Amino acid sequence: MPRKICSEKACFPIDAIKRLVGYYRDxxxxxxxxxxxxxxxxxxxILGVSPEQIRKDLSYLGEFGKRGVGYDVEHLIKNLEDRLTIVRPSNAVICGVGRLGMALMGYAGFRDLNIRISAGFDVDEAKIGMEVAGIKVYHxxxxxxxxxRIHPEVAIISVPASYAQDVCDRIISVGVRGILNFAPVSLSVPNDIFISNVDLSVELGALLFCTRMGEAGGAKG
Amino acid sequence: MPRKICSEKACFPIDAIKRLVGYYRDxxxxxxxxxxxxxxxxxxxILGVSPEQIRKDLSYLGEFGKRGVGYDVEHLIKNLEDRLTIVRPSNAVICGVGRLGMALMGYAGFRDLNIRISAGFDVDEAKIGMEVAGIKVYHxxxxxxxxxRIHPEVAIISVPASYAQDVCDRIISVGVRGILNFAPVSLSVPNDIFISNVDLSVELGALLFCTRMGEAGGAKG
DNA sequence: ATATGTGAACCATTTCACAGCA
DNA sequence: TGCTGTGAAATGGTTCACATAT
Structure with missing residues (x-):
């Protein structure tokens, strides 16, 4: 993923987008x-983010507040839904119906963003034809x-690392432009494709390092 | 989590640490x-990171290469294990043995970093006493x-959002200083505690937004 | 009086460019 | 010559300070 994203009109930081999606939920x-x-x-x-940061983030999308008053919660939600394109429903597919894939198929949080997991894929014959959380599993x-048939906008990869690049290539070939990758490998993709890596062991490893370094020194930030 | 982490000797960016853990794996x-x-x-x-970035990241930990030649892979791995403290084994616990928690209990990637999940916790009586991937579940x-008894260095929170703050407080009370939080809420912690949030719907939502914005504009970065 | 919205200042990280070494 | 290691420059996100609106 790039650090910022641009249309003709404006550029804004990916981190701001992520925070905004979080604001919406809360x-x-x-x-x-x-x-x-x-x-x-x-x-x-509530959000653990500074007021200036919140105002700046919101200002990327428009002006939603009343000076001297604050934000009307409902109005703000509606505007975030609109600007973040949450109003527009989307389909997603999950490749790899292992333990993690199954957990993601049942993850309630996606529905709150109008994202529907429409299919799962695996190579294990025992799983083909199954339904997990109402979602059918295909080979x-x-x-x-x-x-x-489904036209997914985004795909989740939760296959073992060794299969991930192949699955990734095939997903791209059907027109998917956004990939959330849980496989612990660096995937190579054309630069018009957005790929976001959720690397659980990297996260935990970095966290552990920080606590150990913190023992002797301390965090400054 | 802060943006950078410091000991008496040096400061370096958290993002660099995460990349370094990824380099180690690859x-x-x-x-x-x-x-x-x-x-x-x-x-x-292979890594999808610029050569300068890789050299700069490595330079935070020491000098491991030979000019004019490159890096001896084994030597580099050994040094990363040492400097990132991966050689030193650690215990972790998982709070919340739902679908996601179970998936994490069986996640192989943690073992590669010498991190052992030593216990799971839940409130569902049906799960208490169970073993998931060889890990016992307690109330x-x-x-x-x-x-x-276990002395975990880090903990994973995968309970529903409404329970997360309570679990978080109790985890901290037993001396855990690093928390990986999957619950979709902002948790408040003392500032000597490191908390890293993995927010699956935020990730997917932001990704979707990028692909949709990309349709009209394009990524620059 | 109070809280937003934003240009300007600040600061950290990434990129650059080249010195240093095999 | 080739590639590393690193100060210096550039980039871009965050924080600050205040003008603006109610």
């Missing part, structure tokens, strides 16, 4: 709790055929 | 394939007692 929780108006300062405490050899 | 694959010496330029193609109410 704002929905706030609304359920009956909060109608909130300032960037109060939001700051990987039918990937192209099934995807031509 | 170098081990390379070694298995019989590669003995490699330049930062060849590594660049959450015994968290403190079991952790005092």
């Amino acid at each position: 704002l929905k929780h706030l609304k359920e709790k009956g909060v109608n108006v909130i300032s960037s300062f109060s939001l700051s405490e 990987l050899r039918h990937l192209v055929k099934v995807c031509k | 170098l081990k694959h390379l070694k298995e394939k019989g590669v003995n010496v490699i330049s930062s330029f060849s590594l660049s193609e 959450l109410r015994h968290l403190v007692k079991v952790c005092k």
